[in-house]
Amino acid sequence: MNANLSAVPAFEHLSHIPLYAPGKPIQEVQRELGLTRIVKLASNENPWGPTEAVKARVASVVSGSEFEGLALYPVSDGYYLRKRIAERRGVSLDRVILGNGSSEILELVAKAAFLDGGSAVIPKHSFAIYGIATQTAGGRVIESRASATELDADDILRSVVKDTRLVYLGHPNNPTGLRLDRAAIERLVRNLREDIVLVVDQAYAEYEDPADYPDTASYLDERPNLLVLHTFSKIHALAAMRIGYGLGSKELMDFLERVRSPFNTNHLAQVAAEVAVQDLAFEAFCRQKNTEARAAFSLEAANHRCQVSGTCGNFVLMETAFPAADLFNALLHRSVIVRPMQGYGLPNHIRVTFGKPEEMRTFWNAAGPLLDGGC
Ligand SMILES: Cc1ncc(COP(=O)(O)O)c(C=O)c1O
Incomplete structure (x- = not known):
């Protein structure tokens, strides 16, 4: 048989999407x-x-010394870790979702948003997964203006079109190491059309001085279509574990839950992160x-x-x-x-x-x- 996979229309579409390097x-x-x-x-x-406390907790699972071990499925929705995160971030448990790395949540929200097509606005020089997640979910990328030295909130607002469903913003942004000031964040949060989900990726937020970092989680009550992402891969030093989390409204979480696979985060990652998230x-x-x-x-x-x-x-x-x-x-x-x-x-x-x-x-x-x- 002479199989030609690129003849499958969806595969032809995928072959134009850049591979993550x-x-x-x-x-x-x-x-x-x-x-x-x-x-x-x-x-x-x-x-x-990671810290010795994190390593000891992981070792206790691997050695099966508690009522847990590698043969058992993890808690499907990561209840105990979500509870710790909710306490730490001052939100209710039903406003926290876990992902296999925050990258998975970037994909989940794209999967939910682009079921019937649409576009995402992404500033130039942003983390590659925003564009890849958009396109693999069937969405179109609109690149807003940004440079190696400047992020532009107003151009994000200007770039939105009728079918825009998502805006992704790395804050701080990787690879440029830039962030917006409080006034610009506020303009974005308050002026973005209500039917667009604003995804603010705060993977590096913990490296910022908490006294002057404009944390977008403070707008969660004001804007139901806001998704704030954090990861355990950076300051928590758990990149190998693949675990991250999102904060949003209960309504938004209900949609994301529908596209999340059960057991998407593993038990070792959940327990390691439980220890890490409390270690200020x-x-x-x-x-x-x-x-x-x-x-x-x-x-x-x-x-x-x-x-x-x-x-x-x-x-x-x-x-x-x-x-x-x-x-x-x-x-x-x-x-x-x-x-x-x-x-x-x-x-x-x-x-x-x-x-x-x-x-x-x-x-x-x-x-x-x-x-x-x-x-
Ligand atoms: C801005 C940004 N978001 C998300 C991630 C991915 O994090 P995770 O390891 O949680 O998937 C990275 C990783 O480098 C990143 O730079």
Whole structure:
């Protein structure tokens, strides 16, 4: 039989959607290049965790020492974790949904919104999954104006058309490390048409100073079509567990529940996150380390006359004189993995995650001589 899968109309549509390009795993680079010690600064993971308390809780499940173990299905809707999150965020339990990473919730909301087509407005240079989730669910992407140095709330509002169902906003945004001020967030929340779901992805919000970060969760009572996302992959240091959560109105959650698979988050992830979400001291520690890493990076970048943009998140976007792919490869051969940004419309930018001080020394030892001619 001569099967031609691209002849299936839906597959033909899928073949035009860009594939997500993940950061290279350490083992992969070791295997390909025969390197031993590798510093990975490519996927905005947190080098400081997880905590001993989280590890002990996971170990207790793996050893089956409680009334739980790997042979049993997890709690389907993650009741106990949702309860902890609800307490932490000051909302009722029925306003919390869990996902297999916040990426899954980005997909769930697209699946719900684009059942009969429609469009999503997404600022230029946003996290790739917003566009992929939209298109794989049958929606169309409308790109609003943004640059490596500026996010524009008013252009998001201007870009909305009749069939727009969703607006995605990374806040702070990855990869640009930008966020809006309180007035702009307020304009967006209050002026966006009521039949459009505003998805605010706050994956990096915990790295912001809580005293001046405009948390969109404070508008949840005002705007039923608001979905605020958080992840355990970043400051909570649980990226391998794949768990994140969304906050929204009870009505919105009822719709999302209809497209969520039962048991979508696993038991190890749920218990690890239960411990992590209560540990405010660890969050404060990581926030402080991140602030120190950013200050040190800015100094070094200035020494090399390199331009960095954004002030948010656990990463930095850096413009260089080289094509990003060339710099990425040169650093790879010096045992450092960063993320080249050409796929994000930034052909000369790399994104560097803040590692521990010794990892950042390795980065500058490798990158310094390459950048010495100026960025
Ligand atoms: C802005 C943003 N949102 C969401 C995610 C995905 O997080 P998760 O690991 O929870 O799927 C990332 C991961 O890098 C991100 O940068």
